[in-house]
Amino acid sequence: MSYSLLRPYLFSMQPEKAHEWTLENLERLHKARLLGFAYPRQSMPTNCMGISLMNPVGLAAGLDKNGEYIDALAELGFGFLEIGTVTPQPQAGNPRPRMFRLADSGAIINRMGFNNDGVDKMIANIERAKYKGVLGINIGKNATTPVENALDDYVYCLERVYPYASYITINISSPNTANLRNLQGASELAHLLDGIKTCHTKLASEHGYYVPLALKIAPDLNESQIDDIAKNLTNFDIDGLIATNTTLSRVGVEDQEHAHEDGGLSGRPLSHQSTLVLTAFAERLSGKVDLIGVGGIDTGDLAVRKLSAGATAVQLYSGLVYKGPSLVQDCVQSIANYKERALVVADKSDDLDKDVDDNDLDKNASGEPNKA
Numbered sequence: 001m002s003y004s005l006l007r008p009y010l011f012s013m014q015p016e017k018a019h020e021w022t023l024e025n026l027e028r029l030h031k032a033r034l035l036g037f038a039y040p041r042q043s044m045p046t047n048c049m050g051i052s053l054m055n056p057v058g059l060a061a062g063l064d065k066n067g068e069y070i071d072a073l074a075e076l077g078f079g080f081l082e083i084g085t086v087t088p089q090p091q092a093g094n095p096r097p098r099m100f101r102l103a104d105s106g107a108i109i110n111r112m113g114f115n116n117d118g119v120d121k122m123i124a125n126i127e128r129a130k131y132k133g134v135l136g137i138n139i140g141k142n143a144t145t146p147v148e149n150a151l152d153d154y155v156y157c158l159e160r161v162y163p164y165a166s167y168i169t170i171n172i173s174s175p176n177t178a179n180l181r182n183l184q185g186a187s188e189l190a191h192l193l194d195g196i197k198t199c200h201t202k203l204a205s206e207h208g209y210y211v212p213l214a215l216k217i218a219p220d221l222n223e224s225q226i227d228d229i230a231k232n233l234t235n236f237d238i239d240g241l242i243a244t245n246t247t248l249s250r251v252g253v254e255d256q257e258h259a260h261e262d263g264g265l266s267g268r269p270l271s272h273q274s275t276l277v278l279t280a281f282a283e284r285l286s287g288k289v290d291l292i293g294v295g296g297i298d299t300g301d302l303a304v305r306k307l308s309a310g311a312t313a314v315q316l317y318s319g320l321v322y323k324g325p326s327l328v329q330d331c332v333q334s335i336a337n338y339k340e341r342a343l344v345v346a347d348k349s350d351d352l353d354k355d356v357d358d359n360d361l362d363k364n365a366s367g368e369p370n371k372a
Contacts, residue, residue, distance in 0.1 A: 271296025
């Protein structure tokens, strides 16, 4: 069935119920072997954080918090998956309702609050999955853990998920856990990353292999904060930056139903701001840290815009709610076209440079053309 035909039915449900219904039915379709042929995974090998991705379009964290639907989601054509956010202990998150659609803007507001079944349950789900592709695991702190003790929770999760992850994302940017974004401050982030990297180095030695680390940041940052985060990324040899999480801003949606709800805004209205932040980090990091662009991608052209801003790969979530799984193929194809055009331009530039060099050879030292 076309997603455009299914969407009115899904949008008749409360958003979180629709989310659960969709995942449960994707799992049924997967078990019936009806998914893979509909959404083939397109090959566009991409190196990100030293990892070879099948293609540069991934699933963002938040859709599958517990890793319950890895195999089903893998059949939608993604080049990589990220699951979580997971915390050391199970937690229910914030009271329902906690997810709201702003359909006129292609946006979502959520205040889920890191609802998940805890890291041990996630690991059990991963062990059952058959997926052999790139799997990122997004880790956070429990709501009951004081922010000054946050490092303990991140280290606990890091130690538990290390053997199962292709890369690990440190989530310090959700607006729905009290004071979590305080960890983006210069000294707070330095303390956190110092402790995490100490543990990470020990784990790499014990396991005999290196699992890259990424940091997920907010879009609500000023220039000074961006400077501080960029310095910490390079000082502590963090491999990747995921830009960005949801925003507290309501610019452009102020008059819409549910715009007053607390929580982070995602979807199309976030696209411009998240790309500005991505661009700012690209300028400061100069290729030292791989960037993953996320936020407001609901067309292939917007995925390309993230790459133009400096991203190596992109991730989708809210756009899938409005456009369905075909958005993955749209983004992969648009990126392929963009890269092909870039190669053509580069080839023409090389030819032009060669012509200039040949002309120089045809001149003598005085600049006059050589005579036969």
